[in-house]
Amino acid sequence: MVNKIDSRTLRDMSYGLYILTSHDKDYLNGQIINSIIQVTSSPVRLAATINKKNLTHELISKSKVFAVSTLDNSTPKSFFQLFGFMSGRDVDKLAKVRHKEGISGCPVILENALSAIEASVFKEVDLGTHTVFIGNVIASEVFGKGRSLTYRYYQEALNGRISENAPTYIPA
Amino acid sequence: MVNKIDSRTLRDMSYGLYILTSHDKDYLNGQIINSIIQVTSSPVRLAATINKKNLTHELISKSKVFAVSTLDNSTPKSFFQLFGFMSGRDVDKLAKVRHKEGISGCPVILENALSAIEASVFKEVDLGTHTVFIGNVIASEVFGKGRSLTYRYYQEALNGRISENAPTYIPA
Numbered sequence: 001m002v003n004k005i006d007s008r009t010l011r012d013m014s015y016g017l018y019i020l021t022s023h024d025k026d027y028l029n030g031q032i033i034n035s036i037i038q039v040t041s042s043p044v045r046l047a048a049t050i051n052k053k054n055l056t057h058e059l060i061s062k063s064k065v066f067a068v069s070t071l072d073n074s075t076p077k078s079f080f081q082l083f084g085f086m087s088g089r090d091v092d093k094l095a096k097v098r099h100k101e102g103i104s105g106c107p108v109i110l111e112n113a114l115s116a117i118e119a120s121v122f123k124e125v126d127l128g129t130h131t132v133f134i135g136n137v138i139a140s141e142v143f144g145k146g147r148s149l150t151y152r153y154y155q156e157a158l159n160g161r162i163s164e165n166a167p168t169y170i171p172a
Numbered sequence: 173m174v175n176k177i178d179s180r181t182l183r184d185m186s187y188g189l190y191i192l193t194s195h196d197k198d199y200l201n202g203q204i205i206n207s208i209i210q211v212t213s214s215p216v217r218l219a220a221t222i223n224k225k226n227l228t229h230e231l232i233s234k235s236k237v238f239a240v241s242t243l244d245n246s247t248p249k250s251f252f253q254l255f256g257f258m259s260g261r262d263v264d265k266l267a268k269v270r271h272k273e274g275i276s277g278c279p280v281i282l283e284n285a286l287s288a289i290e291a292s293v294f295k296e297v298d299l300g301t302h303t304v305f306i307g308n309v310i311a312s313e314v315f316g317k318g319r320s321l322t323y324r325y326y327q328e329a330l331n332g333r334i335s336e337n338a339p340t341y342i343p344a
């Protein structure tokens with residue numbers, strides 16, 4: 001039924017790039033995410049798609065909350081290395097960056113972040129390899145003025161790689 | 173429970189801009205959409221969030237298929253007027269633009285489009301005002317080389333307005 005998909009059609013699509021965090025009591029973690037969008041405006045709700053292999057998936061499944069930080073264009077490549085290509089099972093990522101505790105209990109990143117939104121999950125959609133977590137926005141905060149980093153900028157200007165766990169991963 | 177949301181945090185998020193089409197036999201329609209993303213890579217699946225008030229919502233609910241075209245940066249403002257601010261209940265939008273019939277039966281737009289993807293819906297998530305349609309990709313085609321239009325470019329360079337039906341609509 002499925003014809004061969006021309007990967008250019010998928011690469012043509014546009015995304016932002018964010019850090020998504022969650023927690024299990026005192027256990028904190030976060031990861032890079034591009035697959036998060038606003039899905040309704042009244043009330044304001046976000047949908048975040050996460051790979052089941054990721055520790056952050058495990059934490060959100062338990063705590064039912066997440067925080068998302070929009071990254072600034074000037075975010076250094078080392079940040080993506082830490083949050084995109086290391087697992088919280090091996091490294092305490094949050095020990096390496098400035099953050100504060102949000103009202104959801106999730107760590108809210110204070111480095112390279114323009115703003116942050118916290119959400120409480122009310123629906124989970126199982127898509128096999130990934131889950132779509134849909135949450136009501138419960139808090140929001142602006143930290144700085146700047147330009148949001150896009151997925152395209154990350155790939156073109158920073159020559160950034162894509163994790164195999166990303167919903168938008170395209171095999172070579 | 174919900175604190176006041178700082179709308180800047182929502183405006184900081186990034187999106188592409190696309191035409192999404194569907195059909196009910198010979199009845200064709202399409203609309204502008206920014207809230208569409210890839211949600212899994214194996215198999216390749218897309219999630220499109222549509223307002224229940226829109227005719228395209230009615231068509232996808234019946235036909236269970238949709239096509240999405242990624243727009244080129246050079247798309248003229250008149251195109252957004254037609255697909256973003258007119259209803260297919262009043263105007264035959266597809267009569268005004270070049271298109272062809274895709275393998276899903278959906279019209280595939282041939283003007284201002286870099287590429288197109290067709291999908292077959294297998295899951296619908298009801299979010300009150302909007303539905304998230306999740307579809308398996310069944311076809312894809314590349315038409316031209318160019319730069320994908322972003323939601324930000326539409327707002328900043330084209331001074332484009334946002335429809336009240338968009339999931340990312342923010343009241344003034």
